[in-house]
Amino acid sequence: MAKFDRKTAIVGIGATEFSKNSGRTPMQLATEACLAACSDAGLDSSKVDGMSVFSSEKNTEIEVARNLGIGELTFFSMINHGGGAPCAVVQQAAMAVHSGVADYVLAYRAFNERSWNRFGSGVQGRHQSPEAFDVSFSWTSPFGLLTPAQWVAMFATRYMHAYGATSEDFGRVAVADRRHAANNPAAFFYEKPITLEDHQNSRFISEPLRLLDCCQESDGGQALLITTMDRAAELNQKPAVIASAAQGVAEDQHMMRSYYRDDITGIPEMGLVARQLWKSTGLGPSDIQTATIYDHFTPLVLPQFEEFGFCERGEGKDFIADGNIEIGGALPINTNGGQLGEAYIHGMNGVAEAVRQVRGTSVNQVDHVTNVLVTAGSGVPTSGLILTTET
Numbered sequence: 001m002a003k004f005d006r007k008t009a010i011v012g013i014g015a016t017e018f019s020k021n022s023g024r025t026p027m028q029l030a031t032e033a034c035l036a037a038c039s040d041a042g043l044d045s046s047k048v049d050g051m052s053v054f055s056s057e058k059n060t061e062i063e064v065a066r067n068l069g070i071g072e073l074t075f076f077s078m079i080n081h082g083g084g085a086p087c088a089v090v091q092q093a094a095m096a097v098h099s100g101v102a103d104y105v106l107a108y109r110a111f112n113e114r115s116w117n118r119f120g121s122g123v124q125g126r127h128q129s130p131e132a133f134d135v136s137f138s139w140t141s142p143f144g145l146l147t148p149a150q151w152v153a154m155f156a157t158r159y160m161h162a163y164g165a166t167s168e169d170f171g172r173v174a175v176a177d178r179r180h181a182a183n184n185p186a187a188f189f190y191e192k193p194i195t196l197e198d199h200q201n202s203r204f205i206s207e208p209l210r211l212l213d214c215c216q217e218s219d220g221g222q223a224l225l226i227t228t229m230d231r232a233a234e235l236n237q238k239p240a241v242i243a244s245a246a247q248g249v250a251e252d253q254h255m256m257r258s259y260y261r262d263d264i265t266g267i268p269e270m271g272l273v274a275r276q277l278w279k280s281t282g283l284g285p286s287d288i289q290t291a292t293i294y295d296h297f298t299p300l301v302l303p304q305f306e307e308f309g310f311c312e313r314g315e316g317k318d319f320i321a322d323g324n325i326e327i328g329g330a331l332p333i334n335t336n337g338g339q340l341g342e343a344y345i346h347g348m349n350g351v352a353e354a355v356r357q358v359r360g361t362s363v364n365q366v367d368h369v370t371n372v373l374v375t376a377g378s379g380v381p382t383s384g385l386i387l388t389t390e391t
Contacts, residue, residue: 002095002244002245002280003098004094004095004097004098004099004242005242005243005244005280005281006229006241006242006243006388006390006391007098007228007229008093008094008097008098008226008227008228008229008241008242009226009227009228009229009232009239009240009241009242010090010224010225010226010239010240010242010351010355010387011041011043011225011226011227011231011232011235011237011239011240012037012038012039012040012041012043012223012224012225012235012237013036013037013040013222013223013224013225013352013355013356014032014033014034014035014036014037014038014039014040014222014223014225015033015036015186015220015221015222015223015345015349015352016029016032016033016036016110016220016221016222017186017220018186018187018188018218018219018220018342018343018345018349019114019188019218019219019220020114020115020188020217020218020219021112021114021115021219022112022115022219022220025112026058026059026110026111026112026116026221027059027063027064027067027110029110029111029112029219029220029221030057030059030064030108030110030221030223031064031067031068032221033108033110033221033222033223034048034064034068034106034108034221034223035068036223037106037108037223037224037225038068038106038225040225040236040237041225041235041236041237042235042236042237043104043225043235045068045069045070046068046069046070046071047103047104048065048068048070048104048105048106048225049070049072049073049074049075049102049103049104049105050073050074050075050076050093050096050097050101050102050103050104050105050106051064051065051073051075051076051077051105051106051107051108052075052076052077052078052079052089052090052092052093052096052105052106052107052226053076053077053078053079053089053107053108053109054078054079054082054085054089054109054346055078055079055080055081055085056082056346057078057108057109057110057111058111059108059110061073061076064106064108073102074101074102075096075101075102075105077089077092077096079092079383080381081255081377081380081381081382082346082377082380083294083296083346083347083376083377083380084376084377084380084381084382084383085346085347085376085377085383086109086346086347086348086350086351086374086376086377086383087245087246087247087347087351087374087375087376087383087384087385088245088247088376088383089107089224090107090224090226090242090245090351090385091245091246091247091383091385092105092107093105093106093107093224093226094226094242094245097226097227097228097231098228103227103228103231104225104226104227104231105225105226105227106223106224106225106226107223107224107226107348108221108222108223108224108348109221109222109345109346109348110220110221110222110345111219111220111221111345112219113217113218113219113344114216114217114218114219115219116219133255136254136255136257139257140257140259145257147206148256148296148297149205149206149209149214149297150206151256151257151379152206152209152256152296152297152299152300152379153206153207153208153209154257154259154264155264155265155299155300155379156170156208156209156297156299156300157207157208158264158265159265159299159302159303160208162265162314163265163313163314163315163316163317164314164317165299165302165316165317166317167199167200167208167210168196168199168200169302169316169317169320169321170199170208170209170210170213170298170299170301170302171196171199171200171210171212171213171298172196172320172321172325173295173298173301173302173320173325173340174194174199174212174213174298174340175193175194175195175196175199176320176323176325176326176333176334177295177333177334177337177338177339177340177341178192178193178194178337178340178341179193179326179327180326180327180332180334180335180336180337180338180341180364181193181336181337181338181340181341181342182337182341183363183364184336184337184341184342184363184364185363186336186342187336187337187341187342187343188216188218188341188342188343189337189341189342194212198212199212199213208299209297209298209299212340213297213298213299214296214297214340215295215296215297215338215339215340215344216339216340216343216344217344218343218344218345220343220345220349221345222345222348222349222351222352223348224348224351224352224355226242229241229391237359238358238359238360238389240354240355240358240359240387240388241358241387241388241389241390241391242385242386242387243280243281243283243371243385243386243387243388243390244276244277244280244281244385244386245277245383245384245385245386246272246273246276246277246280246383246384246385247273247381247382247383248269248270248271248272248273248276248381248382248383248384249269249272249381250268250269250271250272251268253269253381255380255381256379256380257379258379265303265313265314266303266306266307266313267300267303267304267307267378267379267382268307269380269381269382270303270304270307270308270375270378270382270384271307273375273382273383273384274307274308274309274384277373277384277385277386278309281386281388283371283386284309285308285309285310287370287371288331288371288372288373288386289331289357289366289367289368289369289370289371289372290331290332290333290335290357290366290369290372290373291331291332291333291334291372291373291374291375292333292334292335292336292338292347292350292351292353292354292372292373292374292375293305293333293334293338293373293375294339294347294350294375294376294377294378294382295334295338295339295340296339296344296377296378298340300378300379301316301320301333301378302316302317302319302320303316303378304316304375304378305319305320308373308375310331319331327364327366332364332366334350334353335353335357335362335363335364335365335366336349336350336352336353336356336362336363336364338350346377347374347376347377350374351374351385354372354373354374354385354387355387357369357372357387358372358387358388358389369389370388370389370390371386371387371388371389371390372386372387372388373385373386374386374387
């Protein structure tokens with residue numbers, strides 16, 4: 001058990017609207033989200049003394065702190081690897097407040113991913129350089145593997161070959177997400193559900209991935225406020241207790257292009273996260289009532305269920321059948337609509353939805369929630385966490 005387990009909590013959540021053209025700078029989005037998270041908790045933002053953010057976050061902690069009226073920071077950290085970071089920034093914050101390095105830590109992510117710099121456009125514009133990050137693309141880019149969708153298509157094709165999964169199976173994830181988003185006024189696709197036929201009629205982006213297998217590109221910001229359980233008792237909201245959080249890098253790890261392993265049908269780094277979470281908490285798959293599963297591309301959702309032990313290897317397609325991952329099913333996922341239906345904020349909005357499920361305030365509230373699983377980006381060095389109502 002990590003020393004911060006069940007002794008820290010997420011006590012505030014705040015977000016901007018999620019759009020395709022925010023009309024303001026990412027700094028303004030970050031500031032708005034952070035102020036909203038503090039307001040949600042009932043804490044003056046000037047009392048925040050720590051920040052935990054993504055390395056890809058362009059709104060640095062010193063600039064956000066200035067805009068929030070924060071005079072001093074005693075803790076600040078950054079986590080690499082994009083979508084692999086949302087649970088890790090919470091982990092860092094939890095460790096900081098539990099150790100006494102900081103009292104209140106904000107974690108945030110804000111960008112104009114749609115109207116400014118589009119993440120999904122690929123790496124073909126990257127300059128040549130001897131830096132390791134740039135060199136890593138030289139192993140795949142010459143073969144036309146330039147965009148995230150193309151990188152994931154390789155895994156999806158092998159998974160389909162090995163286990164008999166179909167495009168329709170992937171589509172069931174998209175249908176579930178959009179069904180939940182349709183009930184969520186904050187979701188970009190509010191009141192816009194899709195059918196499996198809609199999914200199958202959407203155009204290919206990189207076969208076998210169709211348009212509706214791919215997450216959105218969004219403008220928006222999301223922030224979380226983390227503190228100790230003792231301090232949480234003095235704030236406004238029911239605390240979402242951090243039962244545990246973990247990170248994972250597996251052998252021969254690459255950034256979304258781990259093609260050189262003996263088997264590319266699984267996500268071993270997610271398996272490492274799963275083992276840590278189960279061991280640390282003493283929980284197992286049957287103890288989870290709902291989950292926020294990272295869904296940047298639908299094919300990588302199925303093996304996440306397998307890595308966490310909700311089903312056996314290759315049985316992800318069967319696990320998601322017959323509405324099992326929708327409200328009323330055994331494991332409803334992405335009750336906010338996920339990144340396919342609500343917004344793509346690098347998974348931070350998924351953590352916020354897990355908080356709402358623990359509080360009992362989700363627009364798609366699952367009955368009798370005690371434990372909520374959250375996963376981060378798949379195919380990259382990743383992270384995960386479990387939020388709970390129990391101390």
